[in-house]
Amino acid sequence: MRSRGIGNIQAVDVPPRTPVVSDGVLGMMLFLLTELMLFAGMISAFAIAKAGATVWPPPGQPRLPIEATAANSLVLLASGALLIHAQRQFSRDRESARKPFFAALTLGTGFVLFQGFEWVQLIGQGLTLQSSALGSFFYLIVGVHAAHAIAALWMLARTGRRMLSGWLQPSQLATAAVFWYFVVGVWPVVYGVVYW
């Protein structure tokens, strides 16, 4: 909390200001507004390309791993749920928040690693950035999502370090958590549009 002066005049009827949403969370939400529009832009561009194509999916391209990614999506959703749980625990009992928090972090990292593994396989099967419109959009959209996931995980890891040292404030946890909820929340849309 920053110190806020009351002024040189004693004011009885003017209460001090208490923000509805903390600075960090509000700032993060504003950032995520832009990122939401970024995904909206890419996804609608993809939808237009798909609708305008005479043959879809483009011939000679590998099938996207719908089932494996569905399982991986569940891992990501579980990670988000665990983080919600951790955040709730943190406001009651700080110690008990650690386990779900680091479980969420681990599952999130697992999601990104599995996606990377999937990319390597798809590139091996001939789906590349240049091979077709599907490849271009797939790597663009999923890649931008992965970049967000990695940034959010890095932020969560820093939050975790603070948590271990006992310096973590609830608003700091909330700031990093909101970022991760965005990554988790936008993924089902990406999955639904790109993979199906």
Place this chain on the structure above:
Amino acid sequence: MATAPATHEEHDLGHHEQSFWEKYVFSTDHKVIAMQYMFTGMAMALIGGFFAYAFRMQLAYPGMEVPGWGLVTPNDYNQLVTNHGAIMIFWVAMPVLIAAMGNYLIPLMLGCDDMVFPKLNRLSYQIFLLSAVVLLSSFFVSGGGFGGAWTMYPPLSTKAEYSLTQLGSTIFVVAVALEFVAFLLGGINFITTAMNSRAPGMKLYDVPMVVWMIVVASILFMASVGPLIAGAIMMLFDQNLGTAFFDPDRAGDPILWQHLFWFFGHPEVYVVLLPAMGIVAEIITTFSRKKLFAYRTILYTVFGTGVLSFTVWAHHQFVAGIDPRMAHVFTVTTLLISVPIAEMLFVYIATLYGGSIEYSTPMLWALAFLVEFLIGGVTGIYLGASGGDIYMHDTYFVLAHFHYTFFPIAIIGTYAGVTYWFPKMFGRHMNEFWGKVHFWGTIIPFNGIFIPLFFLGAGGQHRRIADFTVYPELAQMQPWREFATVALLIMLAFQVIFLWNFFYSMFRGRKAEKNPWKANTLEWVAPSPPPHGNFPDGLPTVYRAPYEFSHPDHDEDYWPQNEPPAEQKA
């Protein structure tokens, strides 16, 4: 005195003595960052103005050796107009109107000591400076700077065999992308500060109009820039990684870029317009000694304009290829958006009505803004209607129209703001006489430049042609082009007066007291110039709305926001 300010002061005065670098280069103080943005913007304006000079000389006297540039080849010409547009919008209008004015005014007008995220703020400027350097560096790579217009339409921007600037095109996109990151960080700061750091007692309806306008502009920017970032990534991929997002030969769609660009590009007009409208609102209330007419109506109008501005973008594609049914929809929304803007102009005129108007230099600029922007708005109606646009598209009529909107916004609005807040920024007054000379020396030639361009455009003169004398039917209009260029030269010459007045007054001007214009908002409570931490006597408390001029219950004709009511004084 309450105890809270004491702890606050300890917090501020606890700073060690700052070195030059800490104080002026790597500062996190919002005022220093505002000045950095302003001076960088001014330097870029000189470059953008120089570009305009070079290509206007070529248009008026084709094939001449332009003093200071040399022969303007067709390739040079394309680079000059492209970068003139990009610089004036992204590196002049945005940094000066939003970043400089926002950074300077928001914490002062809200009565707090700094932005909510000062380090993010510093990073914002550093990225902005980097983006400017990156853009200018494109002129020195092989092939030169990008020349495919500031709107970067593919295939000119994506295919090196058309643009002939392989590296220049990529550098251009990277520079614009960096600039967006800078304004993203700035916008986060502005909105969060306005929501969470207002002075005690300042309700949302007590926030000065210019702060609201900058906040709404930031929201518009942040909500509209996402699709353009998506487009910029796709363009960089097309340029460098062999994808075909915008390449029709390989199942891409070049019109897609236009949609992504203008989804941002049209709200962007309002992103820069609103801060200028806010600056004008502050000035006309102060210099007509009247309460701002219909504060809440303006505010709702601004929100309405913001929402509506997301639904007009495809009027830029009337000719590019759009379903005629969609063209009708976008014609309606485009014409509709002139309603709230016209309403704001009327409300401003209502504020002036019956006021005791003082024609100071800032007031002259503010009034000129209303008049000149009106011309820009009215000529836009011809272009917003798809039928009219098909005839006018890509002519000088379009060019003259948007210069009648952007020049009032970026130049007149900035001069209004700078002359109004100069005493606060530097603790000294600018010279009024030379201020007025500069005003008339700018406004008259400005109309001299662009009114002829309306005629040229209506006569069928296409944009983006370096030499019109090769077209017999256009060659006969050469006197108009020469007239516009001479007017530009006169206008540029008068800017020297401003620069001299600005820098001379900064050091030698008449000293200014705290509240030289007798205005009400909180920035006038702080000393001129405000020290680090802004309010050395403790942060102010707010008791009333920002525009209580000539209030019947008050003896003086102004009533500062922080002045406690009479019964509390006793």
